[in-house]
Amino acid sequence: ACAARNTFDNYEEYKMNKKIANIKSMAENFRYLFRELYFFRRGSVFLPFLGSGLQMLLSLVAIWIPKMILDRIQSRSPMQELLLCILGGCSVLFGVSAANAVLHNQISCNSQVLLFTVLKRKWEEKMMDLDYQRFTSREGKVRAEKARNAVSSPNYGVVAYPGSVTELLENAGGFLTMGAMVSMLHPLILVILFLLFGAELWYGSLSERRKSLLKEERAGADRKLNYLAYHMRGIREGKDIRIYSMTKWLREIGAEAVAGKDRIEETVSRQDFRKMVLNGVLICLRSACAYGYLIWQFFQGHMTIGEFTLYFSAITGLGSFLGKLVAGYSGFAEADHYITDLREFLEWGADIEEGKIQMEEGKPISFIWDQVSFSYRGTDEEGREQEIPVLKNINLTIRAGEKLAIVGSNGAGKTTFVKLMCGLLRPTEGRIQVNGVDCGDYGGEDYRKLFSAVFQKSGVLPVSIRANITLNPDSMQVSGRKETFGKEDHRKEEGMCRENGLFQKEREQGDREVWRCIRLANLEEKVRSLPEGLDTCLVKRIAEHGTELSGGEQQRLLLARALYKNAPVLILDEPTAALDPIAEHEIYQAYNQLTEGKTSVFISHRLASTRFCDRILVMEKGEIAESGTHEELMARGGRYAEMFRVQSRYYEEGQVFL
Numbered sequence: 114a115c116a117a118r119n120t121f122d123n124y125e126e127y128k129m130n131k132k133i134a135n136i137k138s139m140a141e142n143f144r145y146l147f148r149e150l151y152f153f154r155r156g157s158v159f160l161p162f163l164g165s166g167l168q169m170l171l172s173l174v175a176i177w178i179p180k181m182i183l184d185r186i187q188s189r190s191p192m193q194e195l196l197l198c199i200l201g202g203c204s205v206l207f208g209v210s211a212a213n214a215v216l217h218n219q220i221s222c223n224s225q226v227l228l229f230t231v232l233k234r235k236w237e238e239k240m241m242d243l244d245y246q247r248f249t250s251r252e253g254k255v256r257a258e259k260a261r262n263a264v265s266s267p268n269y270g271v272v273a274y275p276g277s278v279t280e281l282l283e284n285a286g287g288f289l290t291m292g293a294m295v296s297m298l299h300p301l302i303l304v305i306l307f308l309l310f311g312a313e314l315w316y317g318s319l320s321e322r323r324k325s326l327l328k329e330e331r332a333g334a335d336r337k338l339n340y341l342a343y344h345m346r347g348i349r350e351g352k353d354i355r356i357y358s359m360t361k362w363l364r365e366i367g368a369e370a371v372a373g374k375d376r377i378e379e380t381v382s383r384q385d386f387r388k389m390v391l392n393g394v395l396i397c398l399r400s401a402c403a404y405g406y407l408i409w410q411f412f413q414g415h416m417t418i419g420e421f422t423l424y425f426s427a428i429t430g431l432g433s434f435l436g437k438l439v440a441g442y443s444g445f446a447e448a449d450h451y452i453t454d455l456r457e458f459l460e461w462g463a464d465i466e467e468g469k470i471q472m473e474e475g476k477p478i479s480f481i482w483d484q485v486s487f488s489y490r491g492t493d494e495e496g497r498e499q500e501i502p503v504l505k506n507i508n509l510t511i512r513a514g515e516k517l518a519i520v521g522s523n524g525a526g527k528t529t530f531v532k533l534m535c536g537l538l539r540p541t542e543g544r545i546q547v548n549g550v551d552c553g554d555y556g557g558e559d560y561r562k563l564f565s566a567v568f569q570k571s572g573v574l575p576v577s578i579r580a581n582i583t584l585n586p587d588s589m590q591v592s593g594r595k596e597t598f599g600k601e602d603h604r605k606e607e608g609m610c611r612e613n614g615l616f617q618k619e620r621e622q623g624d625r626e627v628w629r630c631i632r633l634a635n636l637e638e639k640v641r642s643l644p645e646g647l648d649t650c651l652v653k654r655i656a657e658h659g660t661e662l663s664g665g666e667q668q669r670l671l672l673a674r675a676l677y678k679n680a681p682v683l684i685l686d687e688p689t690a691a692l693d694p695i696a697e698h699e700i701y702q703a704y705n706q707l708t709e710g711k712t713s714v715f716i717s718h719r720l721a722s723t724r725f726c727d728r729i730l731v732m733e734k735g736e737i738a739e740s741g742t743h744e745e746l747m748a749r750g751g752r753y754a755e756m757f758r759v760q761s762r763y764y765e766e767g768q769v770f771l
Contacts, residue, residue, distance in 0.1 A: 138453055139449055141456070142452040142453060143278075145452065145456055146275070146452055149231060149232070150223070150227060153231055154223060157219075157220075157223045157227075160220045160223065161220060161275055161278045161279040162282065163216060164213070164216045164217050164279045164283065165279050165280075165282035165283035165286055166283075166286070167212055167216055168213055168217075168286075171206075171209045171210060171213050172287050172290070172430060172434075174202075174206050176422075176423060176426035176427060176430060177423070178202035178203075178205075179419075179423075179426070180419040180420065180422055180423040181198055181202060181419070182198055182202065183418050183419040184417060184418075184419035187417060187418050217276075217279070220275055220276055223275065224273070224274070224275045224276060225267050227272075228264060228270075228271060228272040232264050232455065236260055236261065236264050236458070236459070239260075239458060239459050240257060245532070245537040246537065246539060247461070247462055251490065255329055255332055255333070256454075256457065256461060257458060258332040258333075259328060259332045259454040260454050260455045260457075260458035260459070262335065262451070263452070263454045269448075270448070271448065271455055273447075273451075274448040274449070274452055277444045277447075278445065280437070280441040280444065280445075281438070281441045281442060284437040284441045287430065287437075288431065291427045291428075291430045291434055292306070292431060294423075294424070295403070295424070295427055295428055298407070298424050299406060302403055302406055302428075305399075305403075306399055306432075306435070309395045309398055309399050309435075310399075310435045310438075310439075312391075312395060313392055313395050313435065313436075313439045314439050316388060316391055317439045317440075317442060318442070318443075318446065320388045320443070321443050321447060323384055324447075325450050327381060330377050331377055331378075334370070334373050334374040334377055335374070337370045337373070337374075338370050338371070338374060341363075341366065341367050341370055392439065396435075399432050400432060404425075404428065407421065407425055469554075469556055470555050470556070471555075471559055472547075472548075472555060472559055472560065473548075476548065477513030477514055477712065478513055478548060478563055478681045478682050478712045480510070480534065480545060480546065480547055480712075481545070481549075482507045482508060482509040482510075482545055483508065483544050483545070483546065484506055484508060484542060484544075485504060485506070485507040485540045485543035485544070485545060486502065486505050486506055486507070486540065486541050486542040486543055487502075487504040487533060487540055487541050488501055488502045488503060489503060500541075503526050503735050504529055504533070504735045505734075505735045505736050506543075506736070507530070507543070507736070507737060508737075509730075509737065511712060513712055514711070515713075515727050516726040516728075517712075517713065517714050517715065517726060517728050517729075517730065518714075518715045518716075518726035518729045518730070519714060519715070519716045519729075519730045519732060520717065520718070520720055520723060520729060520731055520732070520753065520756070521733055521738075522733070525733055525734065526732055526734075527732055528568075530732070531566070531568075531684050531714060531716065534564075534682075534684070534714065535561065535564050535684065536555075536557065536560050539553070547563070562680060563680055564680050564683075564684055565675035565676065565678040565679070565680040565683050565684070566675060566683075566684035566685075566686070567668070567671045567672050567674075567675050567685050567688045569686050569687050573651045573652065573662065573671075575651060575652035575659070576651070577647060577649060577650050577651075578643075578646075578647050578649050578651065578670070579624065579648065581651060581674065582631070582673050582674045583627065584674065584678075624647060626677065627647065627673075627677060630674075630676040630677045633673070633703055633706065634669040634670070634672040634673040634676065635669055635700060636669040639662075639666055671688075672685075672688055672700075676707060680711075681710075681711055681712060682712045682713070682714075683707070683708055683711045683712070684713075685713065685714070685717075686716045687716055687717060687718070688700070688715075688717075704725045705725065719760070720753070720756055720760055720761075728740065728742060729741060729743060729746060729753065731751070731752050733752065738751070
């Protein structure tokens with residue numbers, strides 16, 4: 114019995130703490146959004162309060178004017194006085210209605226402009242600034258999707274919060290005002306209406322909590338549908354879809370995803386339907402009690418026709434405000450949940466402390482891996498979370514200026530090795546020292562300046578070739594002018610610059626290093642063949658005069674980008690995977706020049722390329738299986754020698770398959 118009592122007490126304490134936490138969260142959300150509104154447009158923070166006041170005034174005017182007119186008709190007032198009353202009442206009603214409409218429209222406009230100019234930008238910046246390890250985690254994807262839903266629409270989400278606050282205030286004010294008027298009729302009527310209202314409010318709140326429990330499932334379903342929507346219509350995927358006749362299969366996948374989304378939305382709809390039915394029953398009970406008493410009072414002769422109309426409108430208005438207050442609270446709670454999703458995402462990761470040690474410029478870079486292991490959280494076949502090891506007990510010293518190659522089968526941990534080295538991931542165990550200092554002691558931005566990298570999956574931006582290489586906003590400007598992606602005004606201004614010789618001189622001075630990197634990446638011939646050269650915009654769908662690069666050309670462009678950064682550490686993760694054999698051979702021939710004075714790590718499945726490196730690591734199942742030069746590993750006759758012989762025999766004379 115004592116144990117059961119303690120369990121009950123703990124549960125009650127848990128519920129109380131949860132309620133307190135919800136109230137604190139609502140207060141923080143209110144403070145957060147109205148602070149954003151204040152910094153965006155200071156006067157806009159007062160609009161919801163002014164709007165609610167005007168709406169309450171409009172409601173009072175709307176029910177008071179008929180009373181005044183009917184009382185004058187009943188008392189047989191002069192026609193001039195009656196017309197003056199009608200004209201004055203209509204004028205006041207029109208003026209208050211117009212002011213109310215303008216104010217509410219301004220609230221809506223401010224909310225949408227805030228959404229598109231501030232909140233969406235904050236979400237996008239957070240997506241770019243978020244710690245990479247958290248960004249790629251399952252939790253990160255869920256948080257990002259929930260926050261994206263909060264700012265994705267001009268009709269719902271965070272944008273609805275100012276309007277929902279306005280609606281909540283005006284409905285609460287209207288409810289209290291009409292309640293005060295009804296209490297003058299009979300206090301018991303008001304008590305009954307309050308009890309019924311409490312039941313409606315309680316169930317509305319319960320319904321919203323149940324719907325909020327489905328938010329993560331809805332986010333997961335939306336993420337799946339968005340992925341299918343964007344990737345089933347892409348140019349790259351279009352070829353495979355047609356060649357392999359994937360249309361029917363993809364339709365089935367899409368139908369399954371839609372069905373999953375429908376199942377979740379059906380649960381939400383059932384909850385809304387139950388709430389709607391209960392609200393209808395409660396409204397009927399409220400109306401029966403209030404209107405029955407009002408009709409009885411009128412036939413007893415205790416009120417005039419004007420008072421009957423006034424109280425009738427007040428009771429109707431009270432019921433309307435009750436319904437709107439419940440619906441408004443539900444809408445407010447939903448918008449509040451969206452702000453919680455956005456705010457928690459924007460604040461997520463602030464607990465990660467970055468080091469403050471600055472790297473000495475110009476100093477060669479060496480690395481020491483001390484018992485480094487890395488795991489990520491995954492799920493087993495039964496859906497239980499578990500740690501999945503990727504790298505195990507890596508002990509390694511990379512000397513300053515060393516050219517290191519890493520080979521191994523898919524899933525051996527090569528790319529994870531590179532991400533740990535670049536600081537994108539943090540070791541689960543052990544530490545990585547850079548020039549004798551733990552890499553975590555360096556500032557994140559300062560540490561990443563050490564690296565130039567070409568990863569397996571990287572993209573180009575819809576800007577000029579020059580800007581894609583330099584990744585610098587200043588490179589999009591010529592004489593203070595922004596690029597215009599090859600439009601007519603761009604060409605006219607460029608022609609004017611050429612006429613006075615300033616344009617050519619400036620480009621020659623600023624682009625010398627860009628051309629050097631393009632030349633080293635073996636892309637010069639392609640760029641010079643383009644009519645606008647370095648000014649050519651990529652991604653033809655975006656730029657009218659743009660161009661599309663082939664896979665190999667994109668990879669060479671990314672290599673030129675890495676070389677332009679001129680960082681002391683060069684990471685090349687399968688940099689020649691999309692190149693033809695001749696282009697690949699030319700890159701290998703220039704490898705010593707590309708990595709001169711740098712510490713470099715080269716990952717490749719083509720073992721012939723590793724012969725240019727000082728040392729080769731063979732990785733298997735997250736561990737270093739072999740280490741040495743090409744000659745040493747071949748003489749050892751281990752895994753590397755076996756892979757090399759398998760690859761090389763297809764290139765030996767008489768064994769080339771056509």
